[in-house]
Amino acid sequence: MQHDSKRLDAEGCARLLQVTVEELHSWIRQRQFADPSGTHDGRPYWSEKRVLTWLARWDPSSGARIPITFWPPASQPAEYLEAEEIDQVGVAVRWRTAHGLLYLFWHHRGWGHHTLDRAQRRLQDHAAAIVKVDPDFSHHGPSLSAICPSAPGTYYPSWPQLAQVIGGPIPFWPAGARTNELIKRWRPEMGTAVTLAVAEPDPVPLLRMAAVVEPGFIRDTLINMAQVIQHQATEAARDNLRHVQRTADPSTYVIAAEPMETPAAGRDDIPEDMRRATWLEVLRRTDILAQDCLRVARLWNGGKDLPASRALTFNADTPQAREWNTRLTRCPRNALIDILDPHHEATETLVDPLTDTFVVRKGETLTAAVPVRLAASAPLAELILADPIWVRTADGVLYPAPQHPVSGIGWGYPGSGASVLARLINHLLKDITAAPASPSETPPAGLISLVTKAWPPGTVLTREQLQQACDTG
Known part of the structure; x- marks a missing residue:
């Protein structure tokens, strides 16, 4: 809805006001109507703004069809x-x-x-x-x-x-301190309410799990994540308050609520190995609370501390999948398997005992929660370009290649997947247990050139080929 200054003659004013032309002319003769904005070809004209401003003053009951931008200032507080x-x-x-x-x-x-x-x-x-x-x-x-x-x-x-x-003044509730109950409870005579900022995702499942596990690093890790989530929610609410204080005239608002103080906390307050060990234990649990905690972790930061980065579904009847399948063992359902198979359609639930990679089989497909890091001790021997991409170490053990939590890996095209794969190869050549590299890291140009080639599926790239490409970058 836009009300500009276009010119309206008497007939146009009547249409805008939803009255007859005769009524309008009567108002004009009796000097009850708005003064014209000007004349054109000897005839008066009015702007929409002038007409609506006049209507708001002349007939307050017409407010439902007039923007508040045309209402006159209140003579006393509403x-x-x-x-x-x-x-x-x-x-x-x-x-x-x-x-x-x-x-x-x-x-x-x-x-x-x-x-x-x-x-x-x-x-x-x-x-x-x-x-x-x-x-x-x-x-x-x-x-x-x-x-x-x-x-x-x-x-x-x-x-x-x-x-x-x-x-x-208008009451202002900052984002994060804006709940239905808090707003419904407010009255003009009240001061500023101090409240716990609303965190997204809700960290309550983490605190409930912390309440039912034994004292130790698992409890510490869960409480730390809850504190990090809550502290950042508090800071976001405070930042929202700072915005209104920077932009609005102080006479136009009152702060109806503000977030209560919460202690600062950081993810790195807990060592990485303890965070990953915690989530491995949570994932092994079979209760609904573990599933809730897992969902919080994934919503919060994509599951950066989870031992598994992302789920991959692939054909179980390929040479690499069949080889890997020989070491998988049956396992009971747990929190992670329930995420992989939410509708309980799996014919088998499995785990790789070397890596704690959980897998579900549905007919001829496998869905695996691929680890962020390889649980290997021998160095990289070869990379197999297939679906998915596989890594073999010098002791002959085959692993699905570790995956970045957000960015997938691929080859045969000059895109992000190939860049992520090049960064991964560069890290694995130095340390087989390395995590996927940061997306901001620039891989060697030789590796980029190697993985963007249109290699046929099943191509094996040896360590010597990978190292030579790395050294030429």
């Missing part, structure tokens, strides 16, 4: 009413103004226009204005989207304009 929950996606705080009920919608689930549409469907029968707080900021405070319940389209008032029409 009456604050109880907040109303909207379909479990947010809460609308509301005021009774001279133009009707004004709703300010704070939402916690989704940022698209669909949330405003849902608020409109719920509130349009009795709202004069529906305004939604958006996640970003303008030069004048939080960004807003709004609708007129009795007119189509979306418009974008400013934070100061909203404060002006309610005649006072």
Whole structure:
């Protein structure tokens, strides 16, 4: 919805106001209507802005079809009413103004226009204005989207304009300290509520698991991850508060809630070997709580501390898969297998005893949770370009190549997969237990040239070939 300064004649004004031309001319004769913006060819004209500003002052009951940007400033503070929950996606705080009920919608689930549409469907029968707080900021405070319940389209008032029409400061809840219950409990006479920031993902499963394991490194690791998640949620909420304090006039807002202090914590507070050992033990568990913890870890950072980086599904009837399959042993279902096979369709649940790689078989396919690192002691002997890519060590043992948690590996094209593979080869030549390299690392040019060639599936690249390519980069 845009109301510009285009010229309207008397007939256009009548259409905009939804009245007859005769009524409009009567208002003009009695000097009740807005003064013209100018004349053209000897005839008066008006801008839409001038007409709507006049209508808002002349007929306050027309507020539902006039953007609040045209409402006159409130002569006194609007009456604050109880907040109303909207379909479990947010809460609308509301005021009774001279133009009707004004709703300010704070939402916690989704940022698209669909949330405003849902608020409109719920509130349009009795709202004069529906305004939604958006996640970003303008030069004048939080960004807003709004609708007129009795007119189509979306418009974008400013934070100061909203404060002006309610005649006072607007309560502000920072992201992370914005819950339905907290907003519904607020009243203008209340001070700033201090609350625990809402963390995503919810670290509660980690704390529950920590409560049921014996004291030791597993408990310490789980509590540390929960603290890291919570601390970062607190800092995000504080950063959101800093944004409103930098952009908005202090007279236009009051801080309705702020996050409580939480101790700083970092992932590296726990050594890497302890983190990985912790998650190996969690993955071996068969309870639902272990699955919940695994989901938190994957949502939080892609599962960087998990012994398995990503799941690969491949044909079980290839030479390498058949060779690897000979050392797999049956195992009971556990948290990781439940993630690999959520619908319990597997014909076998297996584990590689050398690497603790869990595998599910479904007919002629295997799905494996491929490790981040190889549990090997002998150096790299060869790389086999197949689906998946395989590594053989000098003692003859075959392993699925370790995988980066985010970026997959590939060959035969000048893309990211080949670059990730080149970085991996460069690391494995130096240390067979190395983790996949950072995506920002530049691999030797010779390795890039080698792995971007269109090698046929099943090609074996020896250590000598790999080292020579590395040395020529």
